[in-house]
Amino acid sequence: MIEHKPWEGASYGHGIFGTQRIAIVGHSHYLDRPDFDDFTNFVVRDVMGGKKLPFFSRIATWFGTQPIHLFDQVVFFNYLPECIGTAQRKYGKGTDEQYVRGEARFLNILDVHDVHKIIVYGLGLAERLPLPQQLSDDKTYRRLNTPPSHDHWHTCAVNGRIVPTFV
Secondary structure (H helix, E strand, O other): OOOOOOEEOOOOOOOOOOOOOEEEEEOOOOOOOOOOOOHHHHHHHHHHOOOOOHHHHHHHHHOOOOHHHHOOOOEEEEOOOOOOOOHHHOOOOOOHHHHHHHHHHHHHHHHHOOOOEEEEOOOOOHHHOOOOEEOOOOHHHOOOOOOHHHOOEEEEEEOOEEEEEEO
């Protein structure tokens, strides 16, 4: 069974976020050829090499930087553990089984990488995250220069600890 390995940048835990360990979580990949476990790393290595992919460029622009700088400092993975399908299914939803596997994988990756904050980019993922709870107006969770219309912090319980999650 395919399960994409997460990307961890060489400068993870250092850089524009200070010493905060940040995970960026997308929804899924799509692929018009056979899927493989190292696909996420394959894609991000292409981005780090200068390949322009709109998803990665939009996220980096949101942080006021270039993809090569941002993705060098974060853990990146998609919630679904494998490709959603071909380009025709690019904006589709996963199967129930993919979401069940995705939740266990999500919690495991956050625990293994000792993530401090999670930034989620993916339609419909907010209701899929485990144990979301509204955060208070604590300004310490609003350091990331977020546009006011997207200021939606929640928390996720990860192996007994609470992790701020931006959706």
